[in-house]
Amino acid sequence: PPETRAAAQARPRSGPAPVTDVAKLCVCDLLVAECDVNCCCDPDCSAADFSLFTTCSVPIVTGDSHLCSQKAAIYSLDVEANPPGRVFKLIDQVNPSVFCIHATNYKQALSFSSPEMPTSENFDQLLKQFGSASFSAEPDSWNMNTGAQNPSDVNETYRYEYGVPIQTVDAFLRLPSPVVSSWCSDANPAGFLVNQATKCIRSVSVEKCGNIRAVSMLFYINSSILAVNITVQSIVVQSLNGMRTLLNGSDVLRLPIILDELCINIVLGVTYHITYTDAGEIIEAAASFVLGAINKEALSIQQSFEISFTQVNTKPVPLSGNPGYVVGLPIRAGFRPQGYPFPVEILSAALVLNTNKYSQLTILQSTSNQDCLAAQGARTPILFGYNMISGCKLRISAAMKCQPLTQTLLDLLKGQSFPEYVASFGNSQAQDVLDWVPITHLHTSEQRICNTFQSSCQIPVSLEIEVKWTKYGSLVNPQARIVNVTATITTTTLKQLPSGRERTIPITSSVVFTDISSPAEPGYKAWPTINAKLPFDFFFPFV
Secondary structure, rough: OOHHHHHHHOOOOOOOOOOOOOOOOOOOOOOOOOOOOOOOOOOOOOOHHHOOOOOOOOOEOOOOOOOOOEEEEEEEEOOOOOOEEEEEEEEEEEEEOOOEOOOOOOOOOOOOOOOOOOOOOOOOHHHHOOOOOOOOOOOOOOOOOOOEEEEHOOHHHOOOOOOOOOOOOOOOOOOOOOOOEEEOOOOOOOOOOOOOEEEEEEEOOOOOHHHHHHOOOOOEEEEEEOOOEEEEEEEEOOOOOOOOEEOOOOOOOOOEEEEEOEEEEEEEEEEEEEOOOOOOEEEEEEEEEEEEEEEEOEEEEEEEEEEEEEEEOOOOOOOOOOOOEEOOEOOOOOOOOOOOOHEEEEEEHOOOHHHHOEEEEEEEEOOOOOOOOOOOOOOOOOOOOOOOEEEEEEEEEEOOOOHHHHHHHHHHHOOOOOOOEEEEEOOOOOOOOHHHEEEEEEEOOOOOOOOOOOOOEEEEEEEEEEEEEEEEEEOOOEEEEEEEEEEEEEEEEEEOOOOEEEEEEEEEEEEEEEEEOOOOOOOOOOOOOOOOOOOOOOOOOOO
């Protein structure tokens, strides 16, 4: 109604309340309770530390880049002072982009929670809320002028973005890693959605093993991830000779103790598994441990650490890069079932005989005896960047029929379920339809089916797969992207064999990777590329 619209327009709208205090945000503060060199926003640094700084590694810290006006923390060094000191300013920064958010009038747009789907239980409630001719998307009880609550104060609603260090009650979730040498450093924070695997060396001794925090299970689970406690998922005990045994109960905390000149229950490996929602909330954290023992001769141990992430209500799928493909990892492939282009099942559907458990593009696997009939079902994944060739030998007799032989060779070359699509990136999701490239099928000659060898018969003898890829993104850190995949079947003509005679023919499969990236023209300086495309969530929740 006009009066409602006029009232809504007359209502003053202020800028969105900041969800991050930039004055307290410090992205270069990596060491716990220690001063980071040249980190001017580190609260652990004193005036004496600032006087030794040569520059500020992070001179400006800002909040949400979508806002037209936002707070910015400016850090610099006053080198003319005696001694030199740090200069801190908090200013209002104006976004120069023509696409920016000036005011918010929809509270739910500040987060990306899944919409409530109508069911038989909630239909009446949704009809009452949204079934009228008009409804308010901005409740009167919500006032943007009130101070926004810091996410760290409400642990159960803390939302992460990609790469942000995972906060714990006291600091960050630590994932030890080697820094300069191979020795372990406990100052490496784990980033959200960043899968990592590290190995490093830790100095130990039997006499002091009970006092070394980093070899105790308690060091890795004693700090909860805000409102989520880290639970122990499994414990594996490794003997001195390397034999591993999985313990039945994982609810017992095993601390390092000295027993018969041995120190047992020391941590050799930790694997974190984090479960999160589509809104970026961590709802579960589990840790799996590998415990071992050392004797008096041991001066150091090698520890391994790993962290992985899985979205709730989804099946974990191994990726082949993030985002671009990594050389040596399998090419991800799938099918398009009827009804919907790319359902979630595309990434988890197993092929017949489990030859393609993780929906990978595969070729024939060579065997030692080179017998094609014995090699049926043996497949090997195609690894990105690796040109591959495999094959076998097929013995043909006059008694063989053309049609069954042709089908057998097709199943041998392509597998019983050859994928229809290939992921263009190593982390392409099933719901991103444009991230999947269809496989183009070619034939070098027309295939004719014959009932017997009384006349000539064409049979497939080779499968050639060409994968064309290009470097995508920044020249500093290009990402490998697949743009085209072609599968070519080559057939040959067999003449009639005399009775009692046999013939052996080779069957081959090959994969070739071709880089079609356009090289820079000599003598010309490339202009910078400006990506003017808006973020996909800019107008959320509106289309």
